[in-house]
Amino acid sequence: MRLTKHNGRAGKNGVYNPKHNDRSFDVSHSEHIDEERVARNIYWDCYNGVRQLAEKNSDEVELASTFEDVEQLYYRSFYSDYTDGQNDRNAKSRHTERNRSPEDLLKNRKTCPEETLLQIGTKEEHVPAETLLIIATEFFAEYENRFGSRVHILDWALHLDESTPHIHERHVFDCENQYGELCPQQEKALEALGFDLPNPEKKVSRHNNRKMVFDATCRALLFEICKRHGLHLDEEPEYGGRKHLEKQDFIIAKQKEQMAVQSETIFSQQTAIAVQSDRIQKQDAVILEKEEKLDELTLKIDDVEALIDEVSDIAYDKAVEVVADTVRVETHRQDIKMVEQSKAWVLSPEQKASKKEKEYAAARLDGVIIKITKAMQTAMTAIKTTLMKPEVKKTSTEQIKEKIRPSILDRLHKNQADVAQREADRRKTQPNRKNRIEI
Structure with missing residues (x-):
């Protein structure tokens, strides 16, 4: 089996929305989600801890009810000083059009939370959900222990209502800027954690950055934890395609299947229409002949x-x-x-x-x-x-x-x-x- 670990912040439709993770939407419209198994999902966030569906929607929740609320509360609590300070500096330099709020940081591809997908196996063969949960919680604990000063896990969800058990986890990198304000910045946060560039002699770039080293470290940590639980997985990275589809990608794929079925229906209808068209053409020929006779008489009358x-x-x-x-x-x-x-x-x-x-x-x-x-x-x-x-x-x-x-x-x-x-x-x-x- 393979260990799947995908990271990302945004797709073709903008930054990833945490509503998909905590199911705070009408799941009856999603064909890939088994509505009867939604209640078995497990959710965690940095304010409320572990919850399930009934608890997540309970009125007893004092802080944030949804993952979206959690992330907004976190950004307002920790990054408001940064946005306020930057807005003051913008006003002094007469560039207030650059002003931003904590909510704007959540919508920006560079400052929004990063999302990680964890999955062991495929639809045909995968580890039990309990094993995945144990491995993931151990990984998150080690993750927090090593990198928690600069990388903060905001929320995660174990989905048991789809074809393969998997976990969506979201975190944010932050570090103080030159003004002493805490703000989301990935490369500076990893530098503060002691991560070097893959090639220290070259400048930071898309193919030479500390995030590459950080991801490799996290992947190695995951394999180590899996081995502790008797899982010997294929450690060779798989390139050349995305095995994990975004929600919109899944919808598009489903629509293509429906379009294929509709195409077959349309083809059969076109065949029937062709037969009907042939009959109509014959009738038109008769009508045309009568029209010619009528025209001949009309010419005489003219x-x-x-x-x-x-x-x-x-x-x-x-x-x-x-x-x-x-x-x-x-x-x-x-x-x-x-x-x-x-x-x-x-x-x-x-x-x-x-x-x-x-x-x-x-x-x-x-x-x-x-x-x-x-x-x-x-x-x-x-x-x-x-x-x-x-x-x-x-x-x-x-x-x-x-x-x-x-x-x-x-x-x-x-x-x-x-x-x-x-x-x-x-x-x-x-x-x-x-x-x-x-x-």
Whole structure:
């Protein structure tokens, strides 16, 4: 098995938050935490000592209730003199924008507490939680004995509600500055404890600092304590990747798993949509064919003047026939009626003429009727011939056009508006189809 010891102050989302350690948040939203086992966790802080969940949330706690409260109280108690003094110096140099409070020190990557994760083994194989707790408490006691004057353990938590037992421990390095004020400063604190640089001939840098020596010393101390308890662990350091995920990293990994499942669902939906899209395209082809026919008819209708000319010619020809027939019939009827009345008068008993004279007069009137009939037929032919003359027809047709054009245009415009409305209604449904296809 391996001994895991990770140190850090901040991640991608800022400085580490102690709320994760003492579970002072709604754990029901964290899938990697077993809510039923949260009560088994063990907590310790520099003001209240060892506590468990019920005690941690008890009203009997006189000082700080949560790890966040503990750290704020500690920083206010020990580093307020430093922030007050520095703020006074800032005011004298007219740089009050540099002023800070103890709470600001807690949020700064250089002055916030450092967090250490301790774990022995992995999810598949690890030491019992009791063994881890014994080793950790012995380590913390030795840690305090050796480095407690400059490195202060603020709080720690043994988590038994996750897949592998592990401990989160938070501490702060401090030392007096040139003004005699105690303030968080790691390198100066380790120098005061007697730690040298890995390479004393070079300047302090990221790859040459006392913290490297301090971490190596703590790691060696941990292995020594483990050996006392019969644990012979792999002491070769493991590089090249972080085995411990931050809370946000875990959430992101979980979201990626959910996204993979969602991708499969989306793929199956896209397949169904593709089938539906094929059907829609076939329907659109039919609609397009009908639209082309409609456009063809619309083009014909758009040639209004040609239509009016055609209608006017036909209307005029029909009108000539109707007018001629009407004139012939009505005139013929009136004239014959008048002759019939004259014939009836001649033959009436009141007339004193002889029978022979009356018959002669009636025969003459019958001849008049025959002549009238022949004359009306001749007149009808003459009327038609006159009305169909080009100059007469043109003038009359133009008059007909002017009369019928408004009514025809109104009817055509109404029909075109109806067609346009149906087309607009049909196209409104197409974006919805497209959206479903592009899910």
